[in-house]
Amino acid sequence: MASGPLKLGFPVKVLGNPALKSNDARRAQSNPHLRVSLGYLADIFDYLERHDIRMYRMSSDIAPYATHPDMPQFHSMVRDCAAELANLGSKARDLGLRLSFHPSQFIVLNSPDPDLVRKSIWDLTSQAEMLDLMELGPEAVLVVHVGGVYDDRLAARQRWVDTWPTLPEPVRRRLVLENDDLRFSCADVLHIHGETGVRLIFDHQHFWCFNPEGLGLRDALAAMLASWPGEVRPKVHFSSPRTEMRQLARKNRRTGKAETVNVAPVWTGHADFVQPFEFISFMRIAVGLDFDVMLEAKAKDLALIKLRPDLLRYAPDVAARFGLLAADREELEDEEKALMEPEGSS
Structure with missing residues (x-):
């Protein structure tokens, strides 16, 4: 098992500095390239170092069009960037960064459509190749979901199992x-x-949101953490549900006119920030279990930067698991204020 404090991370977009880009998002006619994305990532890594953030999910779009079936001119970009990927991986290791990808919802390994499965495997193979060229350890993973139900959940689940042995070795080694x-x-x-x-x-x-079997939280958590080999620290995802009233534009069936209506929250939606008491309760239930935490709050790095002083304020025992000490509290509160209330704002 990895030693040292548990890590907190966030995905992709940096809100504390909107000038930082997570990937080369230009259209194909502008010849976007992985090499440009890697330059952007190097700048993001510097931001992470300044704010002592040691886990980050990279955009799954950093190699634009690398697996687009109709654009072979982009297919070699990962291999062409082998040296740049190795350099960035070395920088990540020097900074103690844990990195990952979370491929898009279009990556489906249990589809009854073999063409979609084949395309999904191609995408995963490309992303696994990037992690390998960065020379990252087994903690750097590709996170996927099972996929669709397709009118038969058990058959859909079995198709995922059947696809597993067909995956290239680098994908099986990285996939979670x-x-x-x-x-x-x-x-x-x-x-x-x-x-x-x-x-x-x-x-x-x-x-x-979905636990029809009624599993206990700690039992489910412990069983899933045990799926990781002993020398690799597992990680979990944490977010709080969005509780605000939503306002939606709808057409009035009687008048035919557009109107704004209030709608209750959907509990699958993610909140902007992490509700600290919910997080503290989870971490206390999980005492004795080691894992890093990817925060999936909509406020990204700002949510992480706010959570740290909240933990010191309300739960020093939990803060200590992440290497946060009482002496850090004033500095972390100042950091939070500087990013949430930039100079010149009213």
């Missing part, structure tokens, strides 16, 4: 499977792990 909030529960992914050995990601909010 997450429980979701609507279709496949912790029990489902634990079943798949038993058939394949794939490592599992416990998602806290998804657990509460």
